[in-house]
Amino acid sequence: MYCSHCGKELEEGAKFCSYCGEKVGSYSGTFPTKQKSTLYSDKSRLAAGLLQIFLGGFGIGRFYLGYIGLGVAQLLVSIFTLGLGSIWGFIDGILILTGFVKEDGKGKILEDL
Numbered sequence: 001m002y003c004s005h006c007g008k009e010l011e012e013g014a015k016f017c018s019y020c021g022e023k024v025g026s027y028s029g030t031f032p033t034k035q036k037s038t039l040y041s042d043k044s045r046l047a048a049g050l051l052q053i054f055l056g057g058f059g060i061g062r063f064y065l066g067y068i069g070l071g072v073a074q075l076l077v078s079i080f081t082l083g084l085g086s087i088w089g090f091i092d093g094i095l096i097l098t099g100f101v102k103e104d105g106k107g108k109i110l111e112d113l
């Protein structure tokens, strides 16, 4: 076996590389969780949907997901329609909860409920 960090040959069963001191196998051990975190959003679909259903007139669920422009738009529409436009945010909350909205504002995947 070989060190994944410096590439030197290691004794069988060694826990640490004697050349560079790296933990043996640490790279392959952490890679899958790293990859998952770059693909999937750390935001909760449930939290975003509920925020948007109850506070959608202010675009809060969209702000939470990182859709700043859309959140501001929903807020402005509610103000200019004297609250009537908040129905948009409410419907948007249902779309988030039911899975029609698949990504957060950074394009990361929202996990299903």
Ligand SMILES: [Zn+2]
Pocket: 003, 004, 005, 006, 007, 008, 017, 018, 019, 020, 021, 022
């Ligand atoms: Zn090494």
